[in-house]
Amino acid sequence: MTTAISVKERSLLGLKDISRDEIGSILNRAAYWEAQSDKVVPVLKSKFAVNMFFENSTRTRFSFEMAEKRLGAEVMNFAAAASSVEKGESIYDTVRTLESMGIDAGVIRLKPSGVLQELAERVSIPLVNAGDGNNEHPTQALLDLYTMKKSFGELKGLTVSIIGDIKHSRVARSDLWALQKFGAHVQFCAPETMQAPELAQYAPYVSMETALKADVVMMLRVQLERHNAGVFKSSAEYREQYGLTEERAARLSGHTMIMHPAPVNRNVEIDDTVVESPRSMIFNQMANGVPIRMAVMERAMKG
CATH class of the missing domain: 3.40.50.1370 (Aspartate/ornithine carbamoyltransferase)
Known part of the structure; x- marks a missing residue:
C-alpha cells in the first residue's frame, strides 16, 4: 500500500x-x-x-x-x-x-x-x-510509466521523445514531471507554434530525426482545431513533417516503443498501420x- x-x-x-x-x-x-x-x-x-x-x-x-x-x-x-x-x-x-x-x-x-x-x-x-x-x-502519465517499466524493466536512463502539440498537452507535462523523477531523459519535438517555451528549461526541443532515435516515441493527438491561424495547410502536411509514418516507423531502432495517449487521429500524427504494429503499445496503455x-x-x- x-x-x-x-x-x-x-x-x-x-x-x-x-x-x-x-x-x-x-x-x-x-x-x-x-x-x-x-x-x-x-x-x-x-x-x-x-x-x-x-x-x-x-x-x-x-x-x-x-x-x-x-x-x-x-x-x-x-x-x-x-x-x-x-x-x-x-x-x-x-x-x-x-x-x-x-x-x-x-x-x-x-x-x-x-x-x-x-x-x-x-x-x-x-x-x-x-x-x-x-x-x-496524472493517471495517464502513471499508466505511461507503468507501460514503459513493464517493457524496459526500469525507467532510469531511458530517452523518451514526446512529439506533437506540446503547448496544449497536459499529458506531456505530467509525463515530463514523472519521468524525470526516475532518471529518464525527456525531449520534445514540435513545430514552433505548438511548443510550450516555459518547458524548454526542463526538456529540450529536438528535430524529428533526433526524436526518432529514442527508446520511447510518444505521439500526441494533434489538436489542430485549437490553432485558428492555421499552423498547417492540411492534416496531410502535418503528417508529412511530424507524423509517425510507416517510413519513419521502419527506421526506428528495434527496441523502440511507440506510444500515444489517445484518442488517435489515424493517418495524421500516426499512420493506421503503425497504430496496429507489434511495437505499438497504444492498446496496452x-x-x-x-x-x-x-x-x-x-x-x-x-x-
Whole structure:
C-alpha cells in the first residue's frame, strides 16, 4: 500500500509535486492489482465514488469506472451537460453538494487549469485529477510509466521523445514531471507554434530525426482545431513533417516503443498501420489504465 494518510495526501492533483517514492508505490500497487485473477475484489465495498466530468471523455471515464467497480465501490457518474452547471451553478457548489451527500472521493475532469487545486483546498474529500486544462493528467502519465517499466524493466536512463502539440498537452507535462523523477531523459519535438517555451528549461526541443532515435516515441493527438491561424495547410502536411509514418516507423531502432495517449487521429500524427504494429503499445496503455486507476482510487478511498 501507499504511504498517504491525510485527505490532502490521498488526493492526486498532479505529479509535479508528488515524490518519486509515492509514484513508485502506486506503480507497485498497480502491478498487484493487475496480477489478481478475480475481476472484483471488494476492498472498497460501501464506499461511494463520483466521476465528475466537466469536459467530454470516453476512455478515461470508463477506465475509472471499471477500476472503481472492480474494487467494489458504488459508482455515480456526473455529466455536466445534464446538470445544474449548465444553469450557472459553480463547479465548487456542485462538488460541495455531492460531498454533502456522503461521497468518499471524487474524480474530476475540468477544462480550466488551476480550479482543481482551489477545490481541493476547500473540500474534505480526496479528489483525483482526470485532466485539468493544459495543466496535468496524472493517471495517464502513471499508466505511461507503468507501460514503459513493464517493457524496459526500469525507467532510469531511458530517452523518451514526446512529439506533437506540446503547448496544449497536459499529458506531456505530467509525463515530463514523472519521468524525470526516475532518471529518464525527456525531449520534445514540435513545430514552433505548438511548443510550450516555459518547458524548454526542463526538456529540450529536438528535430524529428533526433526524436526518432529514442527508446520511447510518444505521439500526441494533434489538436489542430485549437490553432485558428492555421499552423498547417492540411492534416496531410502535418503528417508529412511530424507524423509517425510507416517510413519513419521502419527506421526506428528495434527496441523502440511507440506510444500515444489517445484518442488517435489515424493517418495524421500516426499512420493506421503503425497504430496496429507489434511495437505499438497504444492498446496496452489503455489496458494498463485500469490497474493504475485501481491503485489510485484505493489510495484515495482507503489511504
